[in-house]
Amino acid sequence: xxxxxxxxxxxxxxxxxxxxxxxxxxxxxxxxxxxxxxxxxxxxxxxxxxxxxxxxxxxxxxxxxxxxxxxxxxxxxxxxxxxxxxxxxxxxxxxxxxxxxxxxxxxxxxxxxxxxxxxxxxxxxxxxxxxxxxxxxxxxxxxxxxxxxxxxxxxxxxxxxxxxxxxxxxxxxxxxxxxxxxxxxxxxxxxxxxxxxxxxx
Amino acid sequence: xxxxxxxxxxxxxxxxxxxxxxxxxxxxxxxxxxxxxxxxxxxxxxxxxxxxxxxxxxxxxxxxxxxxxxxxxxxxxxxxxxxxxxxxxxxxxxxxxxxxxxxxxxxxxxxxxxxxxxxxxxxxxxxxxxxxxxxxxxxxxxxxxxxxxxxxxxxxxxxxxxxxxxxxxxxxxxxxxxxxxxxxxxxxxxxxxxxxxxxxxxxxxxxxxxxxxxxxxxxxxxxxxxxxxxxxxxxxxxxxxxxxxxxxxxxxxxxxxxxxxxxxxxxxxxxxxxxxxxxxxxxxxxxxxxxxxxxxxxxxxxxxxxxxxxxxxxxxxxxxxxxxxxxx
Ligand code: HEM
Numbered sequence: 001x002x003x004x005x006x007x008x009x010x011x012x013x014x015x016x017x018x019x020x021x022x023x024x025x026x027x028x029x030x031x032x033x034x035x036x037x038x039x040x041x042x043x044x045x046x047x048x049x050x051x052x053x054x055x056x057x058x059x060x061x062x063x064x065x066x067x068x069x070x071x072x073x074x075x076x077x078x079x080x081x082x083x084x085x086x087x088x089x090x091x092x093x094x095x096x097x098x099x100x101x102x103x104x105x106x107x108x109x110x111x112x113x114x115x116x117x118x119x120x121x122x123x124x125x126x127x128x129x130x131x132x133x134x135x136x137x138x139x140x141x142x143x144x145x146x147x148x149x150x151x152x153x154x155x156x157x158x159x160x161x162x163x164x165x166x167x168x169x170x171x172x173x174x175x176x177x178x179x180x181x182x183x184x185x186x187x188x189x190x191x192x193x194x195x196x197x198x199x200x201x
Numbered sequence: 202x203x204x205x206x207x208x209x210x211x212x213x214x215x216x217x218x219x220x221x222x223x224x225x226x227x228x229x230x231x232x233x234x235x236x237x238x239x240x241x242x243x244x245x246x247x248x249x250x251x252x253x254x255x256x257x258x259x260x261x262x263x264x265x266x267x268x269x270x271x272x273x274x275x276x277x278x279x280x281x282x283x284x285x286x287x288x289x290x291x292x293x294x295x296x297x298x299x300x301x302x303x304x305x306x307x308x309x310x311x312x313x314x315x316x317x318x319x320x321x322x323x324x325x326x327x328x329x330x331x332x333x334x335x336x337x338x339x340x341x342x343x344x345x346x347x348x349x350x351x352x353x354x355x356x357x358x359x360x361x362x363x364x365x366x367x368x369x370x371x372x373x374x375x376x377x378x379x380x381x382x383x384x385x386x387x388x389x390x391x392x393x394x395x396x397x398x399x400x401x402x403x404x405x406x407x408x409x410x411x412x413x414x415x416x417x418x419x420x421x422x423x424x425x426x427x428x429x430x431x432x433x434x435x436x437x438x439x440x441x442x443x444x445x446x447x448x449x450x451x452x453x454x455x456x457x458x459x460x461x462x463x464x465x466x467x468x469x470x471x472x473x474x475x476x477x478x479x480x481x482x483x484x485x486x487x488x489x490x491x492x493x494x495x496x497x498x499x500x501x502x503x504x505x506x507x508x509x510x511x512x513x514x515x516x517x518x519x520x521x522x523x524x525x526x527x528x529x
Contacts, residue, residue, distance in 0.1 A: 033491050041450075045451075098520055098521070098524040167503050171506060171507060171510050174507075182521075
């Protein structure tokens with residue numbers, strides 16, 4: 001009885017695959033450097049640099065893609081009523097879902113994301129990811145930026161932002177992956193990210 | 202209004218965290234110069250010739266006043282000498298009084314120079330420096346074993362300019378620069394190097410190309426961090442070892458039990474115990490060493506957030522399983 005809507009164009013799927021992969025590598029190497037644990041330090045540094053650059057390129061692809069393709073419209077929202085929409089969706093996830101209520105914002109061709117999803121994607125993709133990318137590039141060229149302009153305090157703030165964003169995005173990813181298991185079936189959202197079709201209940 | 206570029210929330214979060222990290226980083230003070238050097242007047246008897254690049258003397262045979270160039274090695278900068286550690290000395294405390302005649306008598310060439318230990322060994326006043334151990338370490342070092350007598354303490358501790366930065370300088374970057382300049386005086390200067398050997402002077406920058414951000418490393422650590430064996434009973438480790446024993450493993454510094462705590466930051470740590478919260482806070486005052494600087498509270502906070510998230514997921518999953526529709 002399930003319907004199929006084509007929601008994930010091929011470019012988004014490729015972007016997403018690369019993004020997820022790069023992210024996992026960056027998290028692994030980043031953790032390894034900070035806690036000097038499981039990957040040889042100089043290898044971790046090089047990998048982290050390379051995949052940081054790749055992630056930047058991939059992000060530009062996503063950013064421009066969403067500017068020029070219709071997929072961008074799913075990220076547009078308004079302040080008005082935002083909070084009550086978020087609350088409604090939150091109530092659904094914490095209470096309604098267990099009572100088998102209908103989702104308050106079912107997925108349609110016009111609305112790919114529910115408000116909570118949309119909000120977190122916007123914060124993650126248009127605030128946290130840009131911040132981590134910019135601070136990361138600054139760390140790649142510390143001589144230029146910090147010795148000449150900002151000094152050691154600037155360096156430390158920059159570094160702190162980078163690490164904190166890395167942490168928050170890791171938490172985001174955890175929650176994100178978990179919420180992807182809440183679909184028509186446990187795995188249907190993951191299948192969507194492969195074949196492009198969203199299954200509804 | 203569109204929400205696409207809402208960055209205020211994360212920025213506020215970030216600034217709050219960043220504030221925790223940046224708390225408490227004192228400025229640095231320079232080393233003060235002494236006001237009136239103790240033996241300035243008497244030393245002028247020597248410095249009027251040795252204090253600059255040229256000197257004049259009266260040619261007693263022709264009666265002319267002659268101007269000549271002073272050898273580079275024999276030229277001593279007054280300011281540098283008087284702010285050095287032995288700057289209260291008279292020249293003739295270390296050199297023969299007979300130098301007051303010119304030309305200097307030929308037999309003075311046979312004068313043997315003092316060693317540090319002639320004055321400092323077994324003196325309780327200098328016990329904290331542990332000259333005895335330093336001497337032992339130095340004698341085991343690559344410089345001493347390969348060159349024995351020619352290579353003396355004075356090679357690194359210029360008798361007319363040596364200052365003790367390791368204990369007195371607040372700005373660690375100045376200490377680093379000073380310490381490294383001692384090594385680079387030979388290792389980046391072929392003429393100086395080849396006073397001791399006929400070998401080619403290896404190019405230091407090329408030899409350390411494996412080290413990423415080399416410039417920034419050489420500004421933030423001393424050569425001896427990687428090249429000396431750590432010594433517990435001296436502040437500055439003097440046993441410089443052959444290149445195959447040098448530290449190449451990044452984690453020796455980039456870790457919570459960083460080697461730097463036993464070397465570069467040893468003095469600071471002896472002076473002040475760690476500031477609340479930060480592991481290796483001594484380092485944090487001047488550098489941010491990936492892996493070696495961590496904030497205790499931030500670590501706890503991130504564990505709590507991460508643990509909370511996992512717990513939430515576990516509870517949610519359990520409820521989903523418990524409350525699932527029986528017919529699906
Ligand atoms: C291994 C890790 C990941 C997995 C398994 C995963 C899985 C998925 C799935 C299944 C969807 C479809 C969502 C749905 O149908 O509701 C999705 C969408 C999305 N994911 Fe991920 N994801 C991962 C990592 C990430 C990361 C690291 C980010 C960003 C930092 C991210 C950002 C997004 C975004 C923005 C979308 C919406 C794409 C669109 O515009 O259509 N994902 N992800």
